Amino acid sequence: MKRTVIALAAMLAAATYAQAQEPSLLGTWEFVAATPAPWSKAEDETLLKAEGKRMLGTQVTFDKGSVKSKFKPFDCKSKVIYTANAIEVDALFQGNLPEPNPVAAAARLGFPRGDIPGMDVRCLKAQHTFHFRDKDTAMISFNRVVYTLKRR
Numbered sequence: 001m002k003r004t005v006i007a008l009a010a011m012l013a014a015a016t017y018a019q020a021q022e023p024s025l026l027g028t029w030e031f032v033a034a035t036p037a038p039w040s041k042a043e044d045e046t047l048l049k050a051e052g053k054r055m056l057g058t059q060v061t062f063d064k065g066s067v068k069s070k071f072k073p074f075d076c077k078s079k080v081i082y083t084a085n086a087i088e089v090d091a092l093f094q095g096n097l098p099e100p101n102p103v104a105a106a107a108r109l110g111f112p113r114g115d116i117p118g119m120d121v122r123c124l125k126a127q128h129t130f131h132f133r134d135k136d137t138a139m140i141s142f143n144r145v146v147y148t149l150k151r152r
Helices: 002-021 042-055 089-095 102-108
Strands: 027-036 059-063 066-069 081-087 116-122 127-134 137-142 145-151
Touching: 027 042, 042 145, 081 089, 081 127, 089 102, 089 127
Parallel strands: none
Antiparallel strands: 027 059, 027 145, 059 066, 081 116, 116 127, 127 137, 137 145
16 A cells, blocks of 8 residues: 555656646747748748748747737637647657758757657647747747747
8 A cells, every 4th residue: 555655656746747847838939030941942041031030029929728929820819729749859840850860950950859848739720839949949840931939
C-alpha cells in the first residue's frame, strides 16, 4: 500500500512538473522577425522578405476560446482549441526543413536540440502550429516565410 501511494505521488509530481513546463500562447504576442523559409526558392527571396516585413509589429492576442489580430488568418472569434505538442527537430514546419541536415537548419533558426514544444491552434477556418524556441519566443511558417513572435 505504501509503495502504491509513493508511486502515485511521484506520478502526480511528474505530471504537475510537466504541465508547469508546457509552454502557453495565452496573452499578447508580436511579430518581431520574418525570414524567407529555408525551403523556399532563392529567386523568391525578395518577394518573401517584403511579405514578411509587412507583418512586423502586428500583434496577436490568444485568449481562451479566441484569437484576435488584424492579420485575418489568425483572427478567430470563437471555438479556438489549443493543443500542446512536442515535435522532433526534423519535423518542424511540417517537416519542411531542408535535407540532408534539418537539425542544422533548425539550429540556424535558434532551436535547441531535442524535442521542440509547440502549440496547435485550431479554429473553424484554419489550424496553425507554433513552435517554441523558449517560453516567450514562438515561430510559425506561413506562406514560405518563417515568423518569430515574442510575448508582450
